[in-house]
Amino acid sequence: MSASNPTSAGGPLLEGPHDPEHDPTAAYALEPEYVAALTARLVATSGRTVPVRSPLSGAPLAHVPQSSDEDVEEAFVRARRAQESWARTSLEERSAAMLRLHDLVLDRQDEIIDLIVWESGKARKHAFDEPLHVALTARYYARTAHEHLDTRRRLGVVPGLTRVEVNRVPKGVVGIISPWNYPFTMAICDGLPALLAGNAVVAKPDAQTMLSALLAAKLLEEAGFPRDLWQVVAGPGSAVGPAIIGRADYICFTGSTATGKRVAQGCAERLIGCSLELGGKNPMLVLRDANLEKAAEGAVRASFSNAGQLCVSMERLFVADQVYDRFMERFVARTEAMTLGATLEWGNDMGSLISQEQLDVVTHHVEEAVAKGARVLTGGRARPDLGPYFFEPTILEGVTPDMACFKDETFGPVISVYRFHDESDAVARANEGEFGLNAAIYSQDGTRARAMARHIKAGTVNINEAFGATFASVDAPMGGMRQSGLGRRQGSEGIHRYTESQSVATQRLIRFAPMLGMSDAAYAKVMTANLRLMKKLGRA
Template sequence: MSLPASITPELLARLTGMVVSTSGRSVPVLEVYTGESFVDLPQSSPEDVVTAYAEARKAQAVWASWPLNRRIDVMKRFHELLLQDNLVVTDLMQAETGKARRMAFEETCDVVMTTSHYIKAAPRILKEKKHGGVVPIVSTSTEVRVAKGVVGLISPWNFPFATSLSDAMPALIAGNGIVLKPDNKSTLNVAYGVELLYRAGLPAGLVQIVCGEGPDIGPTIVENADYVMFTGSTATGRVIGSLAGQNLVGCTLELGGKNPLIVLDDADLDEVIPGAIMATFLNAGQACMHIERIYVPESRRAEFTRRFVQAAQDIDLGATYDFSPMMGSLVSVAQKDRVESHVDDAVAKGATVLTGGKARPDLGPAFFEPTVLTDVTPDMIHATMETFGPVTTIYGYTDLEDAIRRANDTDYGLNASVWGKDVSRAEAVGRRIEAGNININDGLACSYASKKSTSGGFKTSGVGSRHGDAGMLKYTDVQNVAVLKKQVLSNPPDTDWNAQVEKTVKGLRFMRKLGIR
């Protein structure tokens, strides 16, 4: 095993020391390319989680008292520190998750972009909004945004840095504290990001890191949170949503997808092929928004399939800490086995493997080839379940209405992609897909990277959203401060209520005509 020079014993000791843990338990962190352990990660107990919340609440009281511009100044410094140290994050992320260096670097850029957006947008989003009150002129009502308190943030291993730091950013700027549980397989790169936040001036204790398996500490995280942000599987999302509901706290759940791509008959395949390849195989297919179903007109199916398969075969796989490979490893042997089982099930039931379909132990223990299937039928696991790996299926269609119906024939609704030269027509098709993110002539980045707009899922792909104004407002409560300058709402004891009713009706009708109310 040869880790990048930036990953020193001193760095590893610092990062593992950030985990709140008194349990004495730990799990090994594996370098995915070799399967060898390079550090032990402390594990937190439920009692450690309670301690983490207590410490975060102390710091949050201080942080929330700071003026917004002072909190934003911290994030400006963090933004610059991340730009300076992004390759250290990249090294850690590659070692922990096995992803290609290109993808790891781009993931750090997501946090940079999100931070920059909310630095600019927060003063407008959080600004107090004054309205006319119940009685014109003599009363007002002001919406004041107040931080929720301490947010429980549970992030996954596939995009650990982005889903941890990008989701934390609006919560922190709004004045909240964070108790953060990254996945055990991807904690170190996240911890480095938290360290950068502290170097930028975050109050000590404001972001607490806890580690452990979901069933062990997940319930305690939710039970002590003032809001929950979760990214992961739909099955786990149901459990977390139920726990949050029992505790009467809000939550955002960004869950799974079985995302379709529709090629229209006028699409330019010179653009579609590289775009579809990226949307399918980025991060070795370990992305909630990646494409697992491709629908192509029968008249163009042969050409599309030939070119798409060739492009998949041309993808460079590699276990290296440089930018040459396009695709890296799956995150673990267990994930490789899951992907392989979906492909084997499809083949056993009659599917055709056009390319790939095999593990690559010559490259590393968790590598799997880019895989393209056809002849996939509804009884196959891959047809309906999220495979979450470098596997997609090509389907033909003769009727566009049927393609749209089939694209919508899923319990999921996270992302969809439509390609065509006639952009208006492609957009019209896209708007008919039941998904929270619709990308026209792009696979997924165009919608996800648009930080000014919200991003979420339909159906079982999630509840709530991230990004945009909603991505910050969800971390706040609204305080309604109503002011009555002169007491005109009370009626004297001798009020003639028949006359009062007539007077009130006339007043309400008059205000409606004037547009006052």
């Protein structure tokens, strides 16, 4: 694996240099005015701040103000006030704001990517995925607004005399609790359909990546969304999370399964809905007829994109006996050719983990597996020479059920590889455990692979791709089965979750009771005959 030196190109949000002779990894810093403009979007009057440091070098980025319970209450008051008028705007007006956001995000992508890399430590090419996904989502929902939200006619009980319509009514104020691993897109993408449906949002991004989320909120305002429609609060999840759940009309949460269960319990107490995208231990299957070069390239992206800190990344790789040795030769070679670096430049294949906590989990999983007999085919060690939280992309062989990395989510650049002979056995092993978020199958027989996908317990399955085909196809739902979550983002399900369906029926001429002197018994006979007639006519 090659490494690039930690440098920065600077940019519109950076100032420097800052004594690089004594601290060469901190040659640039965020401009105080820039940070102030972002944190001004916070509802936070407690007077407390929390420092944020870049995982690239440990350099300080900002002191982020923290929100009190009173601040959360104020955020909801503002959001509800804004939502009342926003719900009366036309779909055309809302869609136009979405399309302006689309253009803004593409025009400002360099600024967005710089900030994402500074806050998350990921490689620039993986940070690029974020503005791309936001633009895709904004354009999709803007162009399909009427398809998802227009009032629809439904069958009435009496043909011609009962008119039934179904409206999509906004829920009100949606609470969004987003993670650090994709700090820009996860902070905003789930909220875009909520806004289009006529809701307001109160968002709590992860404390480690507040600035990227605040930039997203600022761009929403610049695109023409009312300022108070999207409120942002900051603070520990254990404090601010329950405060949001206690006030919201719906919750969208992305994060760990353990926390997701607590979110679901809080929502159940108030009888409000929630959608949860949670953990995964995602499998990839390389069948005997796979294109091995394509599969090896896909396995590298599947395992090591964003240093493995991706809910839909692969942590278990099942390879057919017939091609195992040839595939592994290619997979290991591609992994060892990766370029690692703590920079804002293009060219790195992998960046840093987010924190010491994440590095500790990855280190423990690898060291424990090796101590119990697993073999490291490549990688396997931390790289403090590159940055405080770097860990090499690692391939393990011989992982057994008594090892933590066998069943627990690592959420880092580590994948375990297993042989299989029988494809039905491979599917059964892929389905082991409690998770069911994403899976991938590599085969040159698309029909066979798609048939196999129906038997894999995962909310998304990619054929000859790791995760991008499903994640980027925003017309299709995306989410997890089993312990990987509830509900779906994207597509019609991704916007309908933020609405209540309201049926409105208009009855003409007749009533649902005896008329014109008819007895109850005669009325029952007439209605029974009517049911039999409707069946003969083929009516639903």
